[in-house]
Every structure is written in structure tokens, then in C-alpha cells.
Amino acid sequence: MLKWLPGNANISRCFIAGDSAGGNIAHHVAVRASQFNFQQLQVVGLVSIQPFFGGEERTDSEIRLNGIAPVLTMKQTDWFWNAFLPLGEAYNRDHHVVNVSGRYAADVSKMDLPPTIVVVAGFDILRDWQIKYYEWLKKSGKEVYLVDYPNMFHGFNLLPELSESDQLILEVKDFIHNVINKVFAALIRNLKQMTLSLALL
Numbered sequence: 001m002l003k004w005l006p007g008n009a010n011i012s013r014c015f016i017a018g019d020s021a022g023g024n025i026a027h028h029v030a031v032r033a034s035q036f037n038f039q040q041l042q043v044v045g046l047v048s049i050q051p052f053f054g055g056e057e058r059t060d061s062e063i064r065l066n067g068i069a070p071v072l073t074m075k076q077t078d079w080f081w082n083a084f085l086p087l088g089e090a091y092n093r094d095h096h097v098v099n100v101s102g103r104y105a106a107d108v109s110k111m112d113l114p115p116t117i118v119v120v121a122g123f124d125i126l127r128d129w130q131i132k133y134y135e136w137l138k139k140s141g142k143e144v145y146l147v148d149y150p151n152m153f154h155g156f157n158l159l160p161e162l163s164e165s166d167q168l169i170l171e172v173k174d175f176i177h178n179v180i181n182k183v184f185a186a187l188i189r190n191l192k193q194m195t196l197s198l199a200l201l
Contacts (some may be wrong), residue, residue, distance in 0.1 A: 010163060013183060015045040016114075016174060021080075023051025025189035027100055027133075034111040045179040046116040047172055048156055049122055051133060055099035056092070069123045071154040077125070092147060099129075101136035115143040115182075117175045119157075121167060122150035129197045147171050 003010070016033070018026030026048060033043045054077060066074045068114040081093055090094065096104040101197065120127050137144040149164050158166050 010104045011041045014041060015047060015179075016043055016049035017049070017172075018051070019049035019119075020155060021084075023048045024053060024097070024100070027051060027123065028097065030113060030116075031106055031108065034113050043114050045114050045176060048116060048130075048133070049119040049168070049172075050121060050126065050156055051097065051118070051130055052077075052080070052126060052196060053100055053129040053133055054093050054126065055102055055129065055187065056094045061127040061129075062125045065123060065125045065127075069125050069153055072125050074125065099116050101133050105136070106139065108142065113137070113142050115145075115175075115179050117145045117147060119147045119149070119171070120146070121152035121154060123153040126154065145175065146147055148149060152161065 016026045016030050018024070030043060030044060030046045033041075036085060045047070058074070062074055062175075077092075081098055082091055084095065085091060085095055093099060094102050094104060096106065099105070111183075116137055120130045120138075124130070131146070132140050133145045134144055146167075149168070152162075156162055157165050190191055
């Protein structure tokens with residue numbers, strides 16, 4: 001089973017990660033994974049780097065940064081949404097695959113979503129949608145962290161010559177370590193409780 005994984009892989013402590021469109025996909029994979037009762041695999045964290053979200057409403061960052069931000073325009077994002085939406089469905093940027101925190105969104109408050117880190121940038125036209133996502137997760141009672149790079153733009157993490165790109169790697173590393181430490185702490189607590197219960201028998 002899972003022979004393509006390295007021998008030291010531990011699927012009981014998996015992280016899902018994605019940037020830009022990959023951040024959108026990572027969210028949907030995490031939502032789907034939370035609805036399955038896996039026997040071995042467990043998703044313990046979600047890394048969402050400038051996720052590609054949108055909606056019918058035009059946000060302040062879209063209007064203010066359109067044509068000014070070094071990457072992405074509203075014309076481009078509209079084209080991407082038109083290509084991305086399911087075939088046969090009307091063009092609607094409030095579709096739940098686009099506006100993941102909008103009126104058609106899944107009720108994640110009842111789902112076991114993992115701790116999430118959301119990375120945003122000051123010169124990303126999708127910034128406001130990403131912050132809405134963070135606020136929606138928080139309001140839904142989820143453990144979520146926001147990391148803001150106010151002087152950066154969409155996709156800055158792909159440029160290794162930027163010091164912020166290195167800083168982001170460290171932020172993600174710290175997030176993963178913190179989540180893993182919490183997982184281990186919870187495991188130890190459960191083992192202690194089981195040991196105590198057995199001792200009382």
C-alpha cells in the first residue's frame with residue numbers, strides 16, 4: 001500500500017499545501033478529507049499561500065490594485081474563473097469553488113478542518129478574498145493563523161532572491177513544527193488517560 005511513498009513517510013501526520021490556484025485546490029481537498037473517516041491517513045495541517053479565491057463582488061484590493069499590482073489583473077482573474085468553473089454551469093464567481101467563504105460555501109463549522117496558515121501580500125489583488133477566508137475560518141471556530149507580507153505581490157514566494165521568500169519558508173516550517181508538537185502532546189495525553197483507566201480496572 002502506498003509503495004510510492006518513502007519508507008519514513010508517516011501518513012498519520014499529513015499537511016496539505018498550495019499556493020495561488022493550488023491554495024484553492026488545497027482548501028477543497030482539506031474539506032473533502034475532513035468528510036472521510038480514514039483508517040491511517042490523517043490531515044493535521046493546511047498551508048494556504050495566497051490562495052486564488054474570488055467572488056462577484058469587487059473588493060477594495062481588486063479595484064485599488066488592478067493594473068498597478070505587478071502580477072494579476074481583474075481581466076486575467078475573470079478569464080481564469082471562466083476556465084475553472086465546472087462545465088455546463090453558468091458563469092458565477094460566487095460559485096462555491098471560487099468564493100469558498102461565500103453564501104454557497106460549505107458549513108465548515110461542523111467539519112474537522114485542520115489548523116491552517118493563510119499567507120497574504122499587500123500588492124495582491126486577491127488579498128481581500130484571502131483575508132475574508134481567514135476571517136471565515138476563524139468565525140467558524142477553526143484554528144487559523146494569518147501571515148501578512150505588506151510589501152509583496154502575488155507569487156513572491158517563487159522568487160528565491162527575495163528575502164521574504166526565505167522568511168515565508170521559515171514561517172511555514174514553524175507552523176508545521178507547532179502543529180506536530182500539538183499532535184504529539186495530544187497523543188501523550190490520550191496515552192496517559194488510557195493508562196490511568198487501565199490502572200483503575
